[in-house]
Amino acid sequence: MVAALVGDPARANMLTALLSGRALTATELAQEAGVTPQTASSHLAKLEGGGLIEPEKQGRHRYYRLADPDVADVLEKLAGLAARAGHMRVRTGPKEPELRRARICYDHLAGDLGVQMLDSMVRQKLVRHRKQEIILTEEGEHFLARHLRISPEMLTHPRRPVCKACLDWSARRHHLAGTLGAALMKRFTELKWAARDTTAGSRVVNFSRAGEKHFAALFGAAGD
Amino acid sequence: MVAALVGDPARANMLTALLSGRALTATELAQEAGVTPQTASSHLAKLEGGGLIEPEKQGRHRYYRLADPDVADVLEKLAGLAARAGHMRVRTGPKEPELRRARICYDHLAGDLGVQMLDSMVRQKLVRHRKQEIILTEEGEHFLARHLRISPEMLTHPRRPVCKACLDWSARRHHLAGTLGAALMKRFTELKWAARDTTAGSRVVNFSRAGEKHFAALFGAAGD
DNA sequence: ATAATGCTTCGGCTAGCATCGAAGTATGAA
DNA sequence: TTCATACTTCGATGCTAGCCGAAGCATTAT
Structure with missing residues (x-):
């Protein structure tokens, strides 16, 4: 029963x-x-x-x-x-609405902003997203190199795919994982667009004012 | 929980x-x-x-x-x-659909026919039915005496009301209980309009062809 | 390779709850 | 009143199922 x-x-x-x-x-x-x-x-x-x-x-x-x-x-x-x-x-x-907005999912960005980023990348044809599979396009490679100084060779890994769809629980949709997802999050941190919350065990990611603007410029939502 | x-x-x-x-x-x-x-x-x-x-x-x-x-x-x-x-x-x-149609509820008629009877009596203004309370009207007394030879004094009892609403489980509505309900069922039996099923423990009430006709003449459903 | 993490399986323990027998209340019948 | 029926409460028993410790895969990191 x-x-x-x-x-x-x-x-x-x-x-x-x-x-x-x-x-x-x-x-x-x-x-x-x-x-x-x-x-x-x-x-x-x-x-x-x-x-x-x-x-x-x-x-x-x-x-x-x-x-x-x-x-x-x-x-x-x-x-x-x-x-x-x-x-x-x-x-x-759930406790923190911030968690819903932006958080670490292992090593990549998750939450509303993570979902928004993947959406935007698909819309800009930087990646192709079919079912669980995501492929980086040539346009995508150029885009990453130009705006974020991420080169294809930085993304190679023996046993990890470049792109991977990762289920986002707050948005219930997929966001971008894989070495590209990790590289993007790393770059955001290096550029001081975002930083992980200092609290121990927290998965919250805080974006700076400037970081949010730059992020929106590259991966803004559809309506913007 | x-x-x-x-x-x-x-x-x-x-x-x-x-x-x-x-x-x-x-x-x-x-x-x-x-x-x-x-x-x-x-x-x-x-x-x-x-x-x-x-x-x-x-x-x-x-x-x-x-x-x-x-x-x-x-x-x-x-x-x-x-x-x-x-x-x-x-x-x-449930096992017997006959039970749904007509059965004994202690000493009075229950089932679809029981519910139909009370409905009809209300419609004919033989009784007034408000909430749990049911009152026999003067018209009702005349009706009972004329058609069924049931007199008011037959219905008096030290600790039992003449009319009572009884929840009918097959129809999920009320039918008529009380001394009047019992007297009606008794009269139906005497007139051989209906008889209790002979099977031990059975609560089914079987109406004869003629009985069903007479019953319908007095307490027919709304559409008839 | 070795270590670490996420998760599962195994085995034994324990608490909770369904179950029934017996006795107690309430309602109605004779 | 006394008896019968419908239902409840009490007390004791027994079984289920949740629980954790320890050990066993599986996957990933170093």
């Missing part, structure tokens, strides 16, 4: 975390639920078996998201019932 | 039984769930505490029904998810 899956508090916490439309790693879900990774692993296997969530492998991470909008729908209705019965479960949105 | 309530198999069976829109007694729900009455009592208390079901006392019975259309909605969606995951839960409708 599906309800039994949702009934367990640990699993309910996981699902509630996923309800925000983000995709989270197994470890992140473990701490959301307040259990150890091995316990979480068992729960996640059950949720997956019940068709409530779906995994997406990404390097040595395993991102989980809700399997379906229908699942989210049922969960919300369920939460609505609980609220009416007085068993309110507040669980307000 | 609400989902935990639905998660237990016994409770899930109870809710599924109630999902058909009927109201069932605690004992009936116990056998639906396949547990003893005392176990069922505990489950029902929890479901009531969670706001999923609501009791309606009726003599020494306790009828339970889903608290809200919303609850039914969520349960159906939940079942839909389960079906998609392959964990189909068939649970086809």
Whole structure:
């Protein structure tokens, strides 16, 4: 029975975390639920078996998201019932809205700005994006060399692709990973357009006023 | 959490039984769930505490029904998810459709015909029906005396009202109980319009061809 | 290669909860 | 009144399932 899956508090916490439309790693879900990774692993296997969530492998991470909008729908209705019965479960949105805007995803930029950057690159035909595959175009190489002093040879790596689509959990869309994604983030840091938050463990990336302007000039949103 | 309530198999069976829109007694729900009455009592208390079901006392019975259309909605969606995951839960409708049409409710007529009778009586202004209260009108007294030879003094009883609204679980609406309800059923039997099913424990009431005609003449449905 | 990280599987422990028997209340019948 | 039925509460038992420690892949970093 599906309800039994949702009934367990640990699993309910996981699902509630996923309800925000983000995709989270197994470890992140473990701490959301307040259990150890091995316990979480068992729960996640059950949720997956019940068709409530779906995994997406990404390097040595395993991102989980809700399997379906229908699942989210049922969960919300369920939460609505609980609220009416007085068993309110507040669980307000994630802590930092800054995280949604810009953050480190391993070594590359994620968040709204990361998604926006990939969108812009596709629109400018710097890359071609089909499904999971992303290819750097010749125009893209020129663009990178001219504006950011990133040369193709800087991007070669024995076992890592230049471009890769990476699921962004705050925007629920893909942003750019791979050696190019890492190189871009590195350059942004070197140029002092952006800097990682000094707080230990924080994944927030803060853009400077000037940095934001330069970034927008290269990768501005569609409407701009 | 609400989902935990639905998660237990016994409770899930109870809710599924109630999902058909009927109201069932605690004992009936116990056998639906396949547990003893005392176990069922505990489950029902929890479901009531969670706001999923609501009791309606009726003599020494306790009828339970889903608290809200919303609850039914969520349960159906939940079942839909389960079906998609392959964990189909068939649970086809109740055994006898005859039960839905006409049956004994203690000593009076219930089922579609019971509901239809009360509707017709209201329409003919034989009774006034406001909320739970039903009052026999003067016209009603005349009608009963003329067509069924039921006199007002036959309906007096030390501790029982003449008219009472009784929740009909198959139609999910009220039918007529009280001494009048009992007297009507008694008269139908005497006139051989209807007879209780001979099977032991059966609550089915079978109408004869002629009985059905006479009944329809007095208490026909709105469209007729 | 070696080390480190992310995640899973295995095994044993424990808490919680469903379950039932028995006894207690409430309602109605005789 | 006394008896029967419907339902609940209490008390004790037993089983499920969540939990963690330790160990086992898998992937990536150095």
